[in-house]
Amino acid sequence: xxxxxxxxxxxxxxxxxxxxxxxxxxxxxxxxxxxxxxxxxxxxxxxxxxxxxxxxxxxxxxxxxxxxxxxxxxxxxxxxxxxxxxxxxxxxxxxxxxxxxxxxxxxxxxxxx
Amino acid sequence: xxxxxxxxxxxxxxxxxxxxxxxxxxxxxxxxxxxxxxxxxxxxxxxxxxxxxxxxxxxxxxxxxxxxxxxxxxxxxxxxxxxxxxxxxxxxxxxxxxxxxxxxxxxxxxxxx
Numbered sequence: 001x002x003x004x005x006x007x008x009x010x011x012x013x014x015x016x017x018x019x020x021x022x023x024x025x026x027x028x029x030x031x032x033x034x035x036x037x038x039x040x041x042x043x044x045x046x047x048x049x050x051x052x053x054x055x056x057x058x059x060x061x062x063x064x065x066x067x068x069x070x071x072x073x074x075x076x077x078x079x080x081x082x083x084x085x086x087x088x089x090x091x092x093x094x095x096x097x098x099x100x101x102x103x104x105x106x107x108x109x110x111x112x113x
Numbered sequence: 114x115x116x117x118x119x120x121x122x123x124x125x126x127x128x129x130x131x132x133x134x135x136x137x138x139x140x141x142x143x144x145x146x147x148x149x150x151x152x153x154x155x156x157x158x159x160x161x162x163x164x165x166x167x168x169x170x171x172x173x174x175x176x177x178x179x180x181x182x183x184x185x186x187x188x189x190x191x192x193x194x195x196x197x198x199x200x201x202x203x204x205x206x207x208x209x210x211x212x213x214x215x216x217x218x219x220x221x222x223x224x225x226x
Binding site: 004009031033035040041042043044045048058090092094095096097098099100101102103104105106107109 | 117119122144145147149154155156157158159162164202204206208212213214215216217218219
């Protein structure tokens with residue numbers, strides 16, 4: 001079974017803090033993704049990566065950056081957290097082939113106060 | 114620009130009856146479609162998918178129908194069970210963008226005993 005693990009289930013951070021969300025997958029997948037889920041908006045792609053040290057902007061990259069130093073690990077960084085970044089963050093991974101599903105972690109509920 | 118739309122935020126059905134969840138898309142490059150199920154405080158889990166070369170795919174109680182000319186797909190659950198109560202997300206990908214998924218807003222399905 002594919003396992004995607006996010007380091008925290010719940011986080012509370014203060015406005016202006018630098019926040020790191022970590023994600024690890026154990027199936028040697030090339031692709032990794034960060035989404036955020038907000039009510040009425042579905043899942044929106046923040047950043048994704050097709051390979052180590054490679055990254056591509058998704059639909060809503062503003063205020064975020066990512067790091068992929070190892071194949072199994074993909075980190076999302078909030079450079080200076082703001083209240084509008086309060087959300088559910090979901091990491092996913094998939095194989096580097098067409099027409100395949102992505103496997104998601106359990107999510108991190110981030111609250112910025 | 115919402116390329117994948119789920120116009121019904123919620124749906125309520127009786128146990129044993131059919132649940133029909135709908136999804137529309139605008140991007141004609143999409144060629145692979147998926148449905149995910151999400152329980153509160155958990156990550157989405159893959160349910161069923163369909164390629165654009167097909168118009169129907171079945172897996173047990175779940176059937177997905179694709180109408181390419183209408184850019185519409187639907188998920189049928191028969192018979193519905195209380196454990197099916199969850200948020201259902203429609204997603205799509207285009208071969209030109211690898212396995213990057215674009216999601217709809219989600220539909221909350223409630224199956225009443």
